[in-house]
Amino acid sequence: MEIFDYDNVLLLPRKCRVESRAECDAAVELGGRSFRIPVVPANMKTVVDESICTWLAQNGYFYVMHRFDLDNVQFVKNMKAKGIFASISLGVKKPDYETVDLLVAAGLAPDYITIDVAHGHADTVKNMIGYLKEKLPAAFVIAGNVGTPEAIIDLENWGADATKVGIGPGKVCITKLKTGFGTGGWQLSALKWCARVATKPIIADGGIREHGDIAKSIRFGATMIMIGSMLAGHEESPGQTVEVDGKLYKEYYGSASDFNKGEYRHVEGKRILEPIKGRLLDTLREMEEDVQSSISYAGGKRLMDIRKVNYVILGGDNAGEHLLM
Numbered sequence: 521m522e523i524f525d526y527d528n529v530l531l532l533p534r535k536c537r538v539e540s541r542a543e544c545d546a547a548v549e550l551g552g553r554s555f556r557i558p559v560v561p562a563n564m565k566t567v568v569d570e571s572i573c574t575w576l577a578q579n580g581y582f583y584v585m586h587r588f589d590l591d592n593v594q595f596v597k598n599m600k601a602k603g604i605f606a607s608i609s610l611g612v613k614k615p616d617y618e619t620v621d622l623l624v625a626a627g628l629a630p631d632y633i634t635i636d637v638a639h640g641h642a643d644t645v646k647n648m649i650g651y652l653k654e655k656l657p658a659a660f661v662i663a664g665n666v667g668t669p670e671a672i673i674d675l676e677n678w679g680a681d682a683t684k685v686g687i688g689p690g691k692v693c694i695t696k697l698k699t700g701f702g703t704g705g706w707q708l709s710a711l712k713w714c715a716r717v718a719t720k721p722i723i724a725d726g727g728i729r730e731h732g733d734i735a736k737s738i739r740f741g742a743t744m745i746m747i748g749s750m751l752a753g754h755e756e757s758p759g760q761t762v763e764v765d766g767k768l769y770k771e772y773y774g775s776a777s778d779f780n781k782g783e784y785r786h787v788e789g790k791r792i793l794e795p796i797k798g799r800l801l802d803t804l805r806e807m808e809e810d811v812q813s814s815i816s817y818a819g820g821k822r823l824m825d826i827r828k829v830n831y832v833i834l835g836g837d838n839a840g841e842h843l844l845m
């Protein structure tokens with residue numbers, strides 16, 4: 521098996537078929553809706569809040585609200601009142617089942633539900649998917665996180681409509697260090713490995729450090745890419761603002777950090793400070809332009825044309841050119 525990651529793969533250009541990058545369409549379909557870019561901010565407390573989710577939905581972007589210290593029922597009610605799609609996260613514990621029951625009792629149907637746990641290849645996730653399919657059958661269910669083909673096959677067979685790949689590649693993740701497990705350091709090849717067996721969309725989650733990593737994720741099988749650190753640290757970001765030596769930062773912490781949990785138990789995340797990068801909408805616009813550019817380098821006009829390109833692996837045992845034959 522080839523082992524590589526975002527920083528040692530480059531995609532190879534094909535003859536350009538457009539006169540302007542404006543002709544390249546970065547849009548992607550997920551769960552019956554079209555979104556302007558294949559990017560979703562991570563469902564983390566220092567990345568999204570209700571007002572960012574509202575803005576994203578109203579401006580053509582996908583969003584997934586986090587599931588921490590939040591009344592999910594009220595959130596869905598608020599989104600429905602604004603006439604926008606509701607996309608929530610759930611865990612797999614008793615209160616999460618109670619949330620489903622409350623939503624059903626209130627006649628509220630979220631459009632997207634992401635089952636958001638560390639080790640998604642688990643019977644607890646199987647049971648939650650089954651419960652959601654029984655109680656809220658119209659919801660598009662995203663399940664994760666996982667990092668192997670066996671897990672993709674199981675989650676799809678259990679009824680997930682999409683899967684989320686990435687165990688430990690995140691910037692505030694310490695899973696690799698604490699447990700010795702994960703896809704950190706080889707996330708892109710893990711994605712490729714998973715995509716070979718997937719019959720439903722995959723969301724690549726974690727490890728994106730440059731805009732070009734979005735195109736690389738698409739090339740190796742992602743339909744959507746979840747991004748935390750690069751979309752944290754904006755003026756609108758919910759994290760606390762911190763000043764160090766006259767420079768402004770926003771805090772960004774892991775969902776499994778003691779900062780999120782409120783206690784130091786089963787901690788697999790840390791807290792960092794992200795320099796404030798300006799406005800979120802400007803970063804998202806730049807990402808869209810960069811994905812349009814990627815499509816043009818791929819010799820295409822649509823996002824999935826990126827899947828057709830060859831690539832090279834730089835350095836290491838797997839170095840070389842990889843041609844699509």
Ligand SMILES: NC(=O)C1=CN([C@@H]2O[C@H](COP(=O)(O)OP(=O)(O)OC[C@H]3O[C@@H](n4cnc5c(N)ncnc54)[C@H](OP(=O)(O)O)[C@@H]3O)[C@@H](O)[C@H]2O)C=CC1
Binds near residue numbers: 613637665688726774
């Ligand atoms: N993508 C990633 O690499 C990771 C992401 N996270 C994020 O952190 C947040 C908290 O995750 P999580 O701790 O799962 O959520 P919860 O604290 O809600 O736990 C969910 C359930 O899974 C159990 N659980 C958690 N980890 C494992 C494991 N390794 N093996 C077996 N059971 C497990 C928990 O029980 P108990 O606590 O009693 O074991 C609990 O019953 C989520 O947002 C998740 O996405 C966390 C770690 C890795």
Ligand SMILES: Nc1nc2c(ncn2[C@@H]2O[C@H](COP(=O)(O)O)[C@@H](O)[C@H]2O)c(=O)[nH]1
Binds near residue numbers: 563686691693728789
């Ligand atoms: N191992 C952990 N992973 C975490 C934690 N909190 C979030 N995450 C994952 O990271 C990505 C974002 O990655 P980034 O590289 O873009 O910053 C996020 O979507 C989660 O899957 C955590 O505490 N531990």
